[in-house]
Amino acid sequence: MTPEQLSTAIVGVLAALTDDGAVTLPDGVPTTVTVERPRQKGHGDYATNVALQLAKKAGTNPRDFAGLVAERLREVDGIGAVDIAGPGFLNITVEAGAQGEVAADVVAAGEAYGASNTFAGEKINLEFVSANPTGPIHIGGVRWAAVGDALGRIFEKTGATVSREYYFNDHGAQIDRFSSSLLARAHGRPTPEDGYGGQYVDDLARAVIGQRPDVLGLPDEEAREVFREVGVEMMFDEIKQSLHDFGVDFDVYFHEDELHRSGAVEKAVERLTELGNTYEKDGALWLRTQKFGDDKDRVIIKSDGQGSYLSGDLAYYLDKRNRGFDRCFIMLGADHHGYVARLMAMCSAFGDEPHVNLEILIGQMVNLLRAGKPLRMSKRAGTVVRIDDLVEAIGVDAARYALARYTSDSTIDLDLDLWAKRSSDNPVFYVQYAHARVASILRNAADLGLAPESHPELLTHEKEGELLRALAEFPRVVAAAAQLREPHRVARYLEATAASYHRFYDNCRVLPMGDEEPSDLHRARLLLVAATRIVLANGLDLLGVSAPERM
RNA sequence: GCCCCCGUAGCUCAGCUGGAUAGAGCAGCGGACUUCUAAUCCGCGGGUCACAGGUUCGAGUCCUGUCGGGGGCACCA
Numbered sequence: 001m002t003p004e005q006l007s008t009a010i011v012g013v014l015a016a017l018t019d020d021g022a023v024t025l026p027d028g029v030p031t032t033v034t035v036e037r038p039r040q041k042g043h044g045d046y047a048t049n050v051a052l053q054l055a056k057k058a059g060t061n062p063r064d065f066a067g068l069v070a071e072r073l074r075e076v077d078g079i080g081a082v083d084i085a086g087p088g089f090l091n092i093t094v095e096a097g098a099q100g101e102v103a104a105d106v107v108a109a110g111e112a113y114g115a116s117n118t119f120a121g122e123k124i125n126l127e128f129v130s131a132n133p134t135g136p137i138h139i140g141g142v143r144w145a146a147v148g149d150a151l152g153r154i155f156e157k158t159g160a161t162v163s164r165e166y167y168f169n170d171h172g173a174q175i176d177r178f179s180s181s182l183l184a185r186a187h188g189r190p191t192p193e194d195g196y197g198g199q200y201v202d203d204l205a206r207a208v209i210g211q212r213p214d215v216l217g218l219p220d221e222e223a224r225e226v227f228r229e230v231g232v233e234m235m236f237d238e239i240k241q242s243l244h245d246f247g248v249d250f251d252v253y254f255h256e257d258e259l260h261r262s263g264a265v266e267k268a269v270e271r272l273t274e275l276g277n278t279y280e281k282d283g284a285l286w287l288r289t290q291k292f293g294d295d296k297d298r299v300i301i302k303s304d305g306q307g308s309y310l311s312g313d314l315a316y317y318l319d320k321r322n323r324g325f326d327r328c329f330i331m332l333g334a335d336h337h338g339y340v341a342r343l344m345a346m347c348s349a350f351g352d353e354p355h356v357n358l359e360i361l362i363g364q365m366v367n368l369l370r371a372g373k374p375l376r377m378s379k380r381a382g383t384v385v386r387i388d389d390l391v392e393a394i395g396v397d398a399a400r401y402a403l404a405r406y407t408s409d410s411t412i413d414l415d416l417d418l419w420a421k422r423s424s425d426n427p428v429f430y431v432q433y434a435h436a437r438v439a440s441i442l443r444n445a446a447d448l449g450l451a452p453e454s455h456p457e458l459l460t461h462e463k464e465g466e467l468l469r470a471l472a473e474f475p476r477v478v479a480a481a482a483q484l485r486e487p488h489r490v491a492r493y494l495e496a497t498a499a500s501y502h503r504f505y506d507n508c509r510v511l512p513m514g515d516e517e518p519s520d521l522h523r524a525r526l527l528l529v530a531a532t533r534i535v536l537a538n539g540l541d542l543l544g545v546s547a548p549e550r551m
Numbered sequence: 552g553c554c555c556c557c558g559u560a561g562c563u564c565a566g567c568u569g570g571a572u573a574g575a576g577c578a579g580c581g582g583a584c585u586u587c588u589a590a591u592c593c594g595c596g597g598g599u600c601a602c603a604g605g606u607u608c609g610a611g612u613c614c615u616g617u618c619g620g621g622g623g624c625a626c627c628a
Contacts, residue, residue, distance in 0.1 A: 036567065039574070049570060052608085062608085086571045087608075132628070174628050256628090284626055295554080295624080302626040309628050337555045338623045364556055365622070372562095406564075410557055411621060418563085418577090424590055425577055433590050441587055473567095480567065492565060495575080499592095506583095506592045513586055529587095551590070 001078045001098040002105075002472040003035040006046055009079070010035070013072040014050070022068055023058045030054075037469060044083065044091030045099070045469060051088040062088025099465060100456025100524070102472045106531035107452070114538050118479045120159030125325035126152050129243065130167040133235040134178040134196055136386040137242055143363045143412075144331045145387065146403035146544070149248045150487040151329075153542045158482040163325065165252040166243075167316060170232055171260055172309065179228035182208060183220060186227070204231055242387045247396055247544045259315040265307050268315040269300060277349040287314075289345035292354075298342050314346055317358065321350075329485075331361045334411075361485060363408040369415045394419040397545045401428035404543050405491040427495055428545065434498035435536040436551040441510055441529050443549075448511065448518070452527035455520045459528060463504040467528060470500040471535050478542065487543065494539045501532050 010033045017023045030050075038047045051066035058065055063084060070082040070090055078098025083091045106113050128148030131141040152162045169175075181195035186205040191197045208230045209215055215226045236253070243249070259265050269285065272278050277288045283303035287310070290297050300311045320328045332339065340360045347358040368375040368385055375385060390399050398419045405427065406412045424430055445452075459468065473493065481489040510525045512518045537547040 034567090036570095038571080039566090040571070043571075047571085052570070056608090089571065134628095169628060172628055282626080286626090299626045304626080306626090308626065312628090334556065334622050336623080340555080362555070362622095367621095408556095410564090413563080415563085422590065426590090427576075429590060430576085433588080437588055437591085439588095444587055477567080484568075488565090489567075492575090493567095495565095499575085502591055503593095505587080509587070511587045551588075 001094045002102060003037075003046060003476060006048075006092065006094070007032050007035045009076045010048060010050060010069065010073065013069055013076070014054075016072060017068055023060070023065065025054060025058055027057060037473070038091065043085065043089070044081070044093045045465065046092045046094065048090050048092070049088075051084075051090060055088065066090050096460040096465070097457040099468050099472075100459040101454075102468045103459070103524075103528045103531040104454040104456070106471055106534050107527060110534060111538065113534050114157055114474045114478045114542075116158050116475050116479050118158040118482055119155055122155075122160040122327060123325045124152075124155050124160045124162050125165060125320045125323075125328045126155075126162060126331070127165045127167055127329060128331035129248075130169070131239065132169050132174060133232050133239060134174055135198070135235070136200055136388070137239055138387070139366055139368060139385045139390065140333050140335075142246075142387045142390060142399070143366050143403050143408070144333070145243060145246055145248050146400045147363065147408055147487055148331050150400075150404045150490070150543050151482075151485060153544065154478060154482045154487055154490065157478050157542060160482075163252055163323075164248075164250045165254055165320075166250040168236065168253060168255045168257075169309075169312070170255050171257040171312065172306075175228060175232065179224050179231060182227040182231045183224050186216065186223075204234060207234055245396070246387055246391060247400065254316060254319075256312040256316075259312050259319070260307055264315040264319060265311045268318045269307075269311065271318065272300075272314070272349055275349065275351060287342075287346065287349060289342045289349070292345035292348035294341040294345040298345075310342065310346070313343065317343075317346065318350065321352070321357070326357060327359065328357060329359050329361060331363060334362055334364045337362050359485070361408060364411040366403070367411065367413045369413050369417075371417055372415065374413075375416075397432070398426065398428050400544050401431075401491060404487050407486060407488050427491070429551075431494045431498045431536065431540065432546070432548050433551055434501050435533065435540070435547045436549065437505065438501065438529055438533045438536065439549040441526075442533060444511055445526050445529075450511065450518050450522060450526060452530050453520065453523035454527055455524035458521050458524045461504075461508050463500075463507045464525070464528060467497075467500045467504045467532065470497045471531055473497075474535050474539065481542075490539055490542050494536065494543075497532075497535060497539070501536075504528075 011029060011031065014029045018025055018029055033048055033050045035046050035048050038044060051062045051069060055062040055065040066084045066088045070084055073079055073082045078095050080093040080095040085091050126148055128144040129137065129141045131137045152164050155162050177195050180192050181201050182205045184190065184192055184195065185202050186209055208227055211230055212226055215223050218226065272287060279286055284299045285301035286297045287300045288297055298310055299308050300314065302308055317328065330343065343360055344354040344358065347354045352358065393416050402414050402419050418425055422429055477489055477493040481487055508525060510522065510529055512522055540547045
């Protein structure tokens with residue numbers, strides 16, 4: 001019996017009580033009720049607070065209401081005991097047989113276990129990273145690479161169709177500065193005042209020369225164009241490669257420049273003008289963002305006739321909507337949070353619903369520590385930590401796990417020494433080790449010719465019960481992670497489930513010892529182990545972290 | 552000045568969107584391997600949930616304010 005089934009059963013009881021006139025619920029019977037795993041041992045396998053929630057509406061007190069529910073709930077198949085506790089909680093114990101079914105259910109579902117239809121039919125657009133192609137991806141962009149991709153996997157698991165998109169800001173002044181910097185360094189001249197510094201600029205300049213040896217002989221104006229085209233293209237490739245090595249591949253790499261050249265920007269601006277949300281002032285065209293909650297109105301066409309940065313975003317947003325995405329996510333670093341209000345206003349200006357059609361997720365900063373001391377970074381000095389540096393220091397699995405393990409709302413301090421450790425201090429190894437241990441048992445069982453079998457009623461050990469309940473929790477955790485846009489819930493869940501497995505392993509012998517004759521209990525436990533493997537592997541996969549067979 | 556995020560055990564953080572006696576890991580101390588991976592498990596200690604009000608049967612969680620830390624407030628991208 002899973003929490004969902006229990007919830008359904010309780011709803012059934014409530015419906016029966018209303019039908020009989022035993023209780024009256026003015027707002028009707030709820031479609032789902034909260035079923036949680038009590039923190040406290042002795043409070044049953046599951047607990048619900050329905051009585052506390054509904055008693056007032058039913059015109060009675062919580063304990064009486066709980067009594068009515070308990071009486072009927074005890075009759076339900078698979079329910080072992082129902083106790084009323086405290087102010088009116090219902091503590092429910094599930095029969096071993098009903099609980100043990102979970103192992104077979106998980107194994108039957110296999111890779112699909114954890115899936116749901118929470119977001120079935122939804123087309124979700126995820127825009128993240130989108131670092132400028134003026135340098136390698138550094139630590140600022142890497143958080144969303146890990147979390148955004150994980151969120152995509154989670155949405156897919158809950159039934160959505162997901163497009164991962166990277167928006168290349170390859171239009172405007174900073175690309176000019178970038179190409180000027182390349183040109184300067186190619187000639188051995190100092191980096192321009194507002195240019196880009198660092199070793200990678202020199203390397204890239206040389207690479208461009210390697211591909212276009214004639215470039216040094218060209219006049220500066222023409223040479224700059226070559227550096228712009230070839231240099232930016234090379235930077236694109238490097239960024240894509242870094243992300244690919246990080247396990248993140250985007251479905252769409254969208255170029256801002258394209259929006260300006262294709263007339264998409266003009267069309268988007270026309271649309272907003274038709275809707276009465278633009279006006280001219282000081283030779284520029286403004287969007288009435290203040291009307292929709294922004295601090296002030298924003299320029300979309302500058303007085304020099306060029307589109308502002310926002311104009312590209314307008315056109316891109318419209319493009320996504322026209323491609324059928326009803327939910328567009330943009331994931332930004334905390335240093336861009338000031339941009340949220342105008343993007344939301346833009347969404348409203350198009351007649352869309354902010355926070356529904358457009359959601360903006362803000363990820364706080366990531367600080368790297370080594371030996372407990374912050375790594376000082378300077379973009380100017382070129383001492384930024386790049387995504388590749390992070391991978392080199394701690395590996396892809398640890399990097400992705402470490403970044404996805406915390407809520408995006410808080411800044412994180414990642415201690416590189418800790419995450420590089422191959423020991424239990426390191427949460428990713430704790431979870432992966434559990435998976436390796438599971439895999440080892442399954443290998444040994446295969447060698448013994450022992451096959452798993454379903455004997456749910458035999459899984460009566462306390463640690464078996466805890467593990468079964470943990471496994472049953474997985475679909476709810478995935479759904480909650482999707483609904484709250486919080487992938488870290490999956491990581492935390494995996495750590496708890498790994499702990500539950502380790503405890504089971506310590507208390508319950510799975511394989512026959514020595515010459516011992518295999519029993520149904522061995523086979524039943526083996527099925528539980530197989531189910532655990534599926535949950536750990538599926539969960540790690542949602543985070544883009546590998547599930548090793550051996551460690 | 553205005554806006555966003557954070558403040559929970561010595562440290563790093565959870566807390567299932569208002570529930571029961573606030574939980575993990577690390578660090579400290581003490582235990583457990585002749586047989587499935589000890590990269591594990593078990594036990595002990597450790598708290599004014601920053602502070603002050605408010606909302607209600609009930610607040611770490613919601614509201615207001617204060618303090619502290621971080622990040623922002625362009626016809627730059």
